[in-house]
Amino acid sequence: MDQRGECVSNPLVLASKEIYLKLVHRVSRKVKKENNKIVFLLSFSTSSRYTLQLLYENFPDQLVICYTSDSKMTAMDYKRKGCSIFDMDDFSTLLKKIVPIVSGSRLIFCDNYFAFLAGVSFSLHTKVVQLWHANGAIKAFGFEAKYTENVTKTDKKRYMSVYDKFTHYVVSSRKMTNIFAKNYQQKINELPFGYIPTDLFFDQIWVDKAKKCFYSYYPDNKKTMLYVPTYREKAKKIPLDFSNLQQRLGNKWQIMVKLHPHDKQHNEIMNEPGIITDFHNLDLIQLLPSVDCLVTDYSSVPFEYSLANPKGKMIFFCFDYEEYDKEVGIEKDFMEWAPGEVVQTEEALISAVKHSKNQSFSSFNQLWNEYVTGDAGQRLLKWVKKIYDN
Template sequence: MLEWRKFSLPFVCVVFHLLRLHPFRTKRVWLFACWIGKKYDDNSKFLFEHVCKNHPEIRCVWITRNPEVCGHVKSLGYECYTSTSLKGVFWMLRGGVAIMTNGIDDFSPIPLIGGAKIIALWHGVGGFKKIYNENYLGRSLVIKKLVDWFYSWVYRDFSLATSEYTAQRTMEQFNVKRSSIMITGQPRNDLFRIGMNPKEVFKGVLDKSFKKIVLYMPTYRVNPQNGQDVVRKILEDLTVNETFLNYLKQNGVLFLVKLHPLTKFKMDTAILNLKILGDKDVLSVQHLLMAADCLVTDYSSCCVDYALLKRPIVFFVPDEEKYLSYSSLNDAYSKVVQEKAQNVEELVALLLTGNISQANLLNEIFEDPSIAGTCYSENTYQKICEKCKVVIG
């Protein structure tokens, strides 16, 4: 994907800017896509379904590169086209609002959405890792901003945030103005208000009941110094650690591992109390979070979502020192992570405490009081209408 982006950049840039002159778009047609056109998931999915069900005055069209996704979305009763189909191309040229999670190539390798108002819901607002412009300084930052001024794969007219802190970070990350940022909450977290029976979440996946489900969601990371997949090494160590295995067995705990979508390795285990899931094994990450009794993570933004449930969160960072030698974290990490496990024994000790103090700290930073307890999808819909001057009726 990165090679394609570099190779196609001049051509895509010209097409994108020429289409901004295209006068035949309507703001009552909203285009939705996510995850480079491969999935039907995340913030785009939850907002798409909310608008379809509650605002029929807006024509919602899902665009995907994946024929299987297209068939699935249509089977749910929604309008969906592949990006290479005639109807897909037509609606990309017609839609006045385009909503994405990863970049404008969520819609197609050559995005035909120039001239539409582009809304970046993103695929995880908040978290601890520095991204995009946060990792540049001095002359490099000036050059980066200049290149982005001509064209950026993460271009947006408006961005979603969950608090003033995340709004300020978005300004720094993507060089956007505060007036272009909407504090609405993430639509995908509306699922936490609705609720769902955990047995339904794990139907067909688990064949045994457990007293407690601990969900482990590590962030994707490969050490650039030696090429080692850090998460694989952590999992291999866990599967042979007697202290950890005894904790699981004696307490009736299922340690459920959900790997990052970019993770390339596959790993099977015969341990009854430990199961590793892929994307196809679950309805969505939000369903997993909702069903888990406790979350174990590291530098991932998933903790921001999970904190809304006000359940225990354990930060397991055995590689912290090495990780900081090739990556960087923002100031929220030191503010929130008051307790952390740097070895398996400390992990077990923190799992036994069931402390929710770190969830409370996360909510103080990442959840604005003005949106607490509200419908994030409706907040987002209203803000898009306001910012994009969508005329209804």
């Protein structure tokens, strides 16, 4: 499996994908009538919920949500509000409902790569907007990812057929625009609005509320270290002795660990005494303003944390740097702009947490959050209204 969730070697699977796309294409070509719907292809609820909320508040009668199984609960919330929702993982629903609506829509938002788009025929004035589910990139994706080197020519052609469908990209920087252009081998038509969820960090009322909620659950007399590792396709044990980590950092620190939902180490770490893994339904973006020290590796969370907590500290615990670079790929200039220490051992991590160094995220934000001004959502809405006013 590659990181799109596609099998890249089984001939029977490859053949079935070709049939799948031909069926999608056949249904799509029959659609002659346009609709006024705004379609949101949803797979990352956490990063997309703020955009969904804005679209619902301003275009409640036009919003249609097509969701993957991981995002079903969010989609159901909008169904209760009166929105039409459809399950993308149900092939019958995809052909009978989703493809006709998407093919006739003037505007489609995507928060990920969606394979069925390769078979859809759009009119020349249809806008397909890639919102993406991250504000920046440390690890490689698309054609730059190492796992893509081993796929077939047919696979690559299919990937390109999806990438070709995107007409616009909402981005926070020229840096990210260039990464999309490189990884997708496309000329990028950017919407320089900024990453929409980061608008919250410019809303002091929201920030104060998030902190108040955080400290209603956790002590306010301790510093907080939050460990957020990226998801690894090949499961491997994180080389951290959490008991030792707690002992060495002492009572001044509380340690939180937020793993990817699919990470198989959940139960193991949840049973670690003293390690906080219960976040009382607070999502990651609500935690960040109260985190004193963020520990991560190749995740996209640093691009948000630098705005959520400009006086905070970041440490990159890259225990498998060489291996990960070989298997997945890491941006070649990562070491040049990483806004914090990069360490590979537990001892170095403990030392970095305990011995505070002055950090400034200024140059990092200039590089990665160049377009971010706190009004990304309003700028997007203005752009959408312009499309429907014409």
